Amino acid sequence: MTRTTLLRPAITRTTRAAPYLSALAATALLLTACGTERAGVGGTGVGTAESTSRTQVADPGKDGVRVTSLTFPSPSPTPTRSDSIAADGLATDSGIVAAYEVVNKTTETLTYSVVITFMSADGGAMGNQTVTVRDVGPGKTVRGTVRAGELPPSTPQVTQAKVLEVTKVPSNEAPAAPGTCPASGVRVSADRGDAAMGLRVVGLHLDNCGTRDYTVDGYPLLELLDDDLKHVDGVKILDSTGAVTPGSADDKQQPGPVTLRPGESATASLVWRNTTEFGTPVNVPYVRVRAKDGADPVIVTPNLDLGTTGKLEVTSWQETEH
Template sequence: MRRPAPLRQALGRTVPFLSALAATALLLTACGTEHDGAGNTGVGGSESPARTQVDDPGKDGVRVTSLTLPSPSPSPTRSYSGSADSLPKDSGIVAAYEVVNKGTETLTYTVIITFMSADGGAMANQTVTVRDVGPGKTVRGTVRAGVLPLTTPRVTGAKVLEVTKVPSNEAPAAAGTCPASGIRVSADRGDAAMGLRVVGLHLDNCGTRDYSVDGYPVLELLDDNLQHVDGIKILDGGGGIAPGGVNDKPAGPVTLKPGESALATLVWRNTTQFGTAVNVPYVRVRAKAGAAPVIVTPNLDLGTTGKLGVTAWRSAED
């Protein structure tokens, strides 16, 4: 029978392994703990994210319920000039929210959530769309703060900044989807300069047949309660608002083949003089008379001008 090796001999064989292990530990200790731009620990240890409840009164049935923060701070503790580690990374900050539909019809919500520092400053705004929330229903979800600059102060809170909601059957189609009509209508974020406001309306033929328009989009201005707004004159063309300032081609027929797009432009000024300033959050758009309506949210701050210009549809190639 084979005898076990003497204790001294066995220990002798393990010394090289233990020495290597000790050397590795010493090297890690000398390097210290490194943190990326999101506050996540790298070599030397890690911390679990901290989730805290948020006291957010919310707006229109939408509120932030909790905030998950990486531990320690999302601010970097060491710089790595000239290396990949110096690039901003996802902050790891996540806000949980809930949407409660207190109305009587199915709604689609667009929500802006702002992530804040301790002094209340906005560090990041993120937009989420929550579709098809039925009457009396509650939908919960999360949104990430995303990539923040390395110099961003520590995020400590989040709240709902803005809510828009429209009937789901009139909401713009989700990106990458095509309505049964084969036509997708949407509005861009627009541009503002020297008091002149410009928002583009986009008409995409995502179907399988040609689609023709001739002239101007059909518009209806709506208030916060999606009720008709009176007293605003809608002008054909943008010349009455900004002569020569927009691409204002004469109205004429435009035929879109599948995959092609057309563009029209809303143009206005926010000048305020005598009278009451008018804000129009929603516009119901029909590509042409009889077409299915789509409600967009350009937030028209019309001041006291009492007018809005809209250009004719033109090919997006023009």
């Protein structure tokens, strides 16, 4: 299950090697850590490289997103501190940067989450990075960069990059950017989940980032969506009764009112098994979540590999322990 990570990147176009470092420094300020969203995570800088070289990339792309070029730092002519760290066997910032472009060919404003994989000459993946590109208008093209980040010294040389995965949702239903609070005063997001012995669990998170108390009662409201954001039929959404995980702690939780003061949070879980027997396996890339009846919808991307079970269990909202 690819997960991945949901601030709007300022896009800078660079066409010559000389101004590259200043453009990259500006881009680095916009990178966020892995979690609900992550925009081009990777290291603290380009190290000691004094010049760079750019290589065009023949990436066919996916869903209107493609990698256009790779920029590599030139080796330092003299030993540096970062060289000695690498000699100790620790990962150092590679200084490799991929340029990408996002073309919205639809008729609505979209927010994209893009996974870019950096590869060696033989096609082996050396590392993946995720970048979020917000509010791309209909017919618009947005360009940006993402860093390969830290790579162990033993990693084969990166020579190419491509778009590995693209998810896109209407911007008015996208999870809020880190550090921002929607007009509703609450943030809804999904984590990367956990999997063990065929059991899958993805956490839903509800954060009161507003200035007033916020009360939920019972279970989040869910709608399962396919790749085209259309309703998925044939899957039963079950309140936590132990139908998927008999005897678990989840099915013993009692649903009830939960009031969150500003700064407080609650969680619920999506639980399923990816058992595959007779029939056609069902995959659900998107879930539309409402914290309660009448709440604003938020589309998260847990990529539910439901197999042929036809069941998804949801637990009730429970206040997060502090």
